Amino acid sequence: MSRTNANSTGPGRRAGIALAIFLALTAAALFLFPAEAYLWAKAIHVIAVVSWMAGMLYLPRLFVYHAEIGPGTPQSETFKVMEQRLLRAIINPAMTVAWVMGLWLAWQGFGFSGGWLHxxxxxxxxxxxxxxxxxxxxxxxxxxxxxxxARHWRLMNEGPTLLMIVIVILVVVKPF
Known part of the structure; x- marks a missing residue:
């Protein structure tokens, strides 16, 4: 295996190991502290959402810069690596954990009821x-x-921000 191939698979493997360790620690916390399981799940959910949102806010910004330089340059190749690693090592695992913990919290804490939750x-x-x-x-x-x-990606960068604002308001205020 060439050095380039080893480096391109290394971060994904490390992210998978980190995710497995995180999930094992989560399971241990839920098992060792069953009375606080809901609070632990909520903390893990918030951590995952913050990580997911960090990636969702940064990735389109990388697209802006990438679109401005065009293909075939050394900078373009660097952006490709950055985008792929951000997506695979942070955004995808964070979204998965956010969904799993969020659905469990919705079921356990609210029985999937409430207009704000829907x-x-x-x-x-x-x-x-x-x-x-x-x-x-x-x-x-x-x-x-x-x-x-690049203008398209600047506009797309606002999507996660707007969704996040409304979601946070719904969770905190629970208007209906």
Whole structure:
């Protein structure tokens, strides 16, 4: 295996190991402290959401810079690596943990009831759709097939922010 191939798979493997350790520690906390399981799950959910959002806010900013320089440059190759690692090592695992813990919290804490919760879930589905759109963009940039302008990616950078604002308001205020 060449050095380039070893480096490109290394971060993904390390992210998988880190995720497995995180999940094992989570299971241990839930098992060792069953009375506080809901609070532990909530803490893990918040950590995952913060990580997911950090990636969702940074990735389209990378797309802006990447679109400005165009394909075939050394900088373009660097952006490809950064985008793929951010998606695979942070954004994808964080989204998965956020969904798993969030659904458990919705079931355990609220029995999936409450208008605010239903709207929150719809908005999280929208955030997940945006995540999918960004994932496709990572693939297209990697193949030098991005057709979107830097302006498009600047506008897309606002999507996660707006969704996050409404979701946080729903969770904290619970207006209905």
């Amino acid at each position: 709207l929150k879930i719809v908005l999280v589905v929208a955030m997940s759709g945006l995540h999918g759109y960004f994932s496709k963009a990572v693939r297209l940039f990697a193949e030098d097939r991005n057709q979107k302008s």
